[in-house]
Amino acid sequence: MVPPLTLWAFKPDNMGGGTFDTIFGPNASIWATSDLTRPHWGLETAGTDKALVLGGLDAARVMGLPGMVQFDMNTRSFTNQSSASIGQPIQSGQIQYVPSFGPDGIFLAFGGETAKKEELVSFGVVPVFDSATQTWYNQTTSGNTPKGRRDFCVAGIASNNDTYEIFLYGGLGGNFDNDDGKEWYDTPYDTISILTLPAFHWVDVTYDRPIPRNLHTCDSVGGSQILIFGGTDYAPSKTSDFIQKSMSSEDPFSQGIGIFDLSNLEWADHYAARPAPYDQSDPVKQYYAMAGQSYVSNLGSPVATLMKTTHFNHTVATAANSTATSSLTTSTSTTSPSKSSKTGAIAGGVVGGIAFLGIVTVVAIFTLRRRRRLARQREELDSTNLPLHATAEKRSEMDAETADSELPSNQMMRSELPEQYLPEMG
Structure with missing residues (x-):
């Protein structure tokens, strides 16, 4: 018996x-x-x-559901939003919330398959939902586009260079069954790809251990860590017992939990409680170094506008791997994500250094003259024992070991959600 509709909050x-x-x-x-x-x-x-549910099948699992349902956590109300611009209803894909771009953040829909014909959706086009205007846009991607698939996972992290990288791992391709329903020939994927924003460019990731996985979840959990939980390791089979086989094999992840470091592009064997901030991996850095601003020409006009408004909390790593967060900044610049902030920092450092040297020089002259006057008034003077007069307030920094570490505000902790959040319908 199907239980009645109920909305819960944790x-x-x-x-x-x-x-x-x-x-x-x-x-x-x-x-x-x-x-x-x-x-x-x-x-x-x-x-x-806001919580979103896009597409899917109806209760009988026959008809694809058009549009998208939103739940507003402030007003505690549901609304229906058309998604006609992204094509026919889809299922078994993923949506990623990106708080770093647009006035109110943006949502990106990935992959899956069409609900009617079960055709895999290409990653060459990523639908973008502007939360502020309630509008969908289709954005073309570049780079090494992943093959179409379903039942994969995604998770995103903002970098210190004003970019946002979305991690995509695993999933299934091919067809779920043939016309007679007796053969199963899905293609399992053990690949990892990264979509970097604002360029909407795909980067392949190579790693040592092939670990096929599907029906799992991914979450960013601090620093550059991606946590992978659950899933199955389905292998192609022409027998109907493939589901049992895929769930009875030994899991290479301890306790069904995997950790992937997005900065180093490596699987980790532990979770770091005080991780270093996320820094772009080498392939992502190399892409922006070579592309410069050329990627802007690939962006549709509405999406390009969204990418100009940014929200990043920059973090700085300390010797003890603590993190210190700066205030939220908004930028409308279209310069290279990795160059503009560094150029400003260098220029500011040079100007500040020159000003500091000027102040030190004036203070030194003043102090020297004062000491000479004192020398003339005293009969015996040991110049080496003159007291040092402080000319400016000394500013010390908090020891990194004593500072409490905080997560950047643009990383949502899914384990602790707002009271109004809709985790599931019962």
Whole structure:
């Protein structure tokens, strides 16, 4: 028996636990007035104040669901949004929330397959949803485009160079079954790709251990760490017991949890509680060094405008791998993500250095003259024992070992979500 529609919210207690509360119970009038259904295999995610469900199948798993349902966490209301501009209904893909671009952040839809014909969706075009204007745009990508697939995972992290990298791992390609429903010939993927923004450019990742995986989840969990949880290691088979086989094999991840370092592009054997901030990997740095501003010509006009408004919290690594966050900045510059901030820092450092030297010179002259006057007034003077007069306030820095480490504000911790967040429908 299918349980009635219910909306739950999890409220963390900031001590590693929390409680579930009912926002809308089974008898709430909102279920009748919002015209909602239970989607299967929809694309789901949440931003700072909105949760989205795009596409999927109806309750009978027959008809593709057009459009997108939004839940506003502030008003606690549902709305339907057209997605006609991105094509026919899709399923088994992913949506990634990117807080670093656009007035209110943007949402990117990835891959999956069409709900009607089960045709794999190309990663050569990524639909972009502007939360501020409630509008979808189709953006063409460049680089080494991943092959179409479903049941993969994505996770994103903002870099210190004003870019945002989206990690894509695993998934299944091919067809789920043939016409008679007896053969299964999906193609499992153990590949990792990175989509870097604002360029919308794909970069391939090479690594030592091939680990095919699908139906898993990915989350950014601090620094450059991507946490991979659960899933199966499906292998092609022409027998109907492939599901049992894929779930009974030994998992190469301890406790079903994997850690991938996005800065070094390597699998890690542990989780770092105090990680260094995320720095662009070498392939991403090399791309922007060679491309310069040429990628801008590949952006559609609306998307290019969204990319001009940025929100980045820059972090600085210390000797103890602590992190210090700076204030939120907004930029409308279209210069290279890795060059503009560095040029400003160098120029500011030079100007500040010149000003400092000028002040030191004036103070030194003043002090020298004062000492000479004192020397004439004293009969015995040991110039080496003159007291040092402070001319400016001494500014010390907090020891990195005593500073509490904080996560950058543009990385959402999915384990502690706002009280109004919609984790699932029951």
